[in-house]
Amino acid sequence: MRLIKFFIIIVLFSKVSLANTDSSFPSKNIMKHIEALAGESGIGPRIAGSEEEIQAANFVYKQFESAGLAAEVEPFKAVFRGKKVAEASQNITAIIPGHSTDVFIIGAHYDSVPKATGSMGVIDNAASIALMIELAKHIQATKKPAVTVKFIAFGAEEVGLIGAKEYVKALSKTDHAKIIGMLNLDSITGGDNLYIHSALSKGYDCEGNKASFAASPIYRDRLLALAESMKLSFAKHPGNPSYPAGETGGWSDHAPFACAGIPIANIEATNFSLLGRNGRDGYSQTENANLWTCYDPVKKGYCDKTKEKQWGEIWHTQFDRLDVLNKEFPNRLLTQLEQSYELLTKFVSDEKLLQGEVLLGEE
Ligand SMILES: [Zn+2]
Numbered sequence: 001m002r003l004i005k006f007f008i009i010i011v012l013f014s015k016v017s018l019a020n021t022d023s024s025f026p027s028k029n030i031m032k033h034i035e036a037l038a039g040e041s042g043i044g045p046r047i048a049g050s051e052e053e054i055q056a057a058n059f060v061y062k063q064f065e066s067a068g069l070a071a072e073v074e075p076f077k078a079v080f081r082g083k084k085v086a087e088a089s090q091n092i093t094a095i096i097p098g099h100s101t102d103v104f105i106i107g108a109h110y111d112s113v114p115k116a117t118g119s120m121g122v123i124d125n126a127a128s129i130a131l132m133i134e135l136a137k138h139i140q141a142t143k144k145p146a147v148t149v150k151f152i153a154f155g156a157e158e159v160g161l162i163g164a165k166e167y168v169k170a171l172s173k174t175d176h177a178k179i180i181g182m183l184n185l186d187s188i189t190g191g192d193n194l195y196i197h198s199a200l201s202k203g204y205d206c207e208g209n210k211a212s213f214a215a216s217p218i219y220r221d222r223l224l225a226l227a228e229s230m231k232l233s234f235a236k237h238p239g240n241p242s243y244p245a246g247e248t249g250g251w252s253d254h255a256p257f258a259c260a261g262i263p264i265a266n267i268e269a270t271n272f273s274l275l276g277r278n279g280r281d282g283y284s285q286t287e288n289a290n291l292w293t294c295y296d297p298v299k300k301g302y303c304d305k306t307k308e309k310q311w312g313e314i315w316h317t318q319f320d321r322l323d324v325l326n327k328e329f330p331n332r333l334l335t336q337l338e339q340s341y342e343l344l345t346k347f348v349s350d351e352k353l354l355q356g357e358v359l360l361g362e363e
Pocket residue numbers: 109124125157186187252
């Protein structure tokens with residue numbers, strides 16, 4: 001009898017501990033999604049407006065839907081600076097209602113650069129989409145978040161952030177007012193180091209309309225503090241002549257949100273210590289010499305600026321493919337994605353970290 005009691009207690013305890021450590025990293029699913037989007041026998045390059053981009057959109061939609069999330073397709077015409085750049089594209093959204101109607105957005109683009117570059121769009125940006133899908137599934141399956149979390153897979157980023165711009169443009173005043181922050185996942189694995197950025201304090205162009213620009217680093221700072229407490233290896237970039245420490249440019253989907261007055265954060269894997277084409281500005285992603293024409297380890301950069309062809313860049317190049325990445329950086333993709341997964345599952349489940357203005361005023 002005693003023995004039986006003992007076993008029951010063991011079983012009970014093991015169930016409790018399993019439930020508490022249920023953030024186990026879904027590496028197999030993530031790899032499957034990356035292969036489906038950007039593997040050799042997957043969809044492949046997903047240029048804005050192409051059949052492949054639509055296939056990728058359908059893939060994301062089905063993943064959201066099969067997880068029981070309310071997914072939506074939001075089509076738009078891709079016009080950039082008055083020119084039509086693609087027939088049509090679409091954003092795919094999924095929403096997880098929280099205790100509050102305040103909305104925190106997590107977004108990533110699913111399109112990629114053209115096939116001619118040699119890129120399959122693995123790190124830029126199938127890996128972020130794969131992570132986002134599994135993050136959404138995890139949140140959906142666990143406790144209700146403090147605020148409503150909206151996931152957006154953006155189309156047509158590579159041709160001028162069109163999906164994100166269209167999303168912001170189409171917001172009603174009421175929906176706009178509910179958004180307390182936005183986290184953009186773009187190229188969150190591949191490069192040597194993991195960084196979290198905020199918007200540029202002096203603002204982006206915002207197509208001439210800077211009036212409501214939000215430079216607040218609130219979510220960058222909270223995410224970095226959380227990462228430190230969890231012993232995860234995210235850092236604030238050290239700063240360079242163009243960008244003060246921890247601040248990033250308006251070249252990805254976070255920019256239209258910052259322009260619309262929404263505090264943003266942006267995760268990126270690169271290496272700000274490397275000397276690339278325009279200095280140590282984070283464009284060169286790796287010190288792996290195989291990704292440079294000639295790498296000088298002392299200078300941490302090119303040997304000869306006039307002869308350098310590769311610059312240690314992965315995004316938009318022939319190195320952004322699974323075969324190359326797995327060979328040059330064994331285990332890196334999943335190891336780095338696990339860091340983001342750990343960080344973001346914790347971030348979304350913590351009410352204080354997710355809240356917007358209340359804490360903004362306090363800080
Ligand atoms: Zn990208």
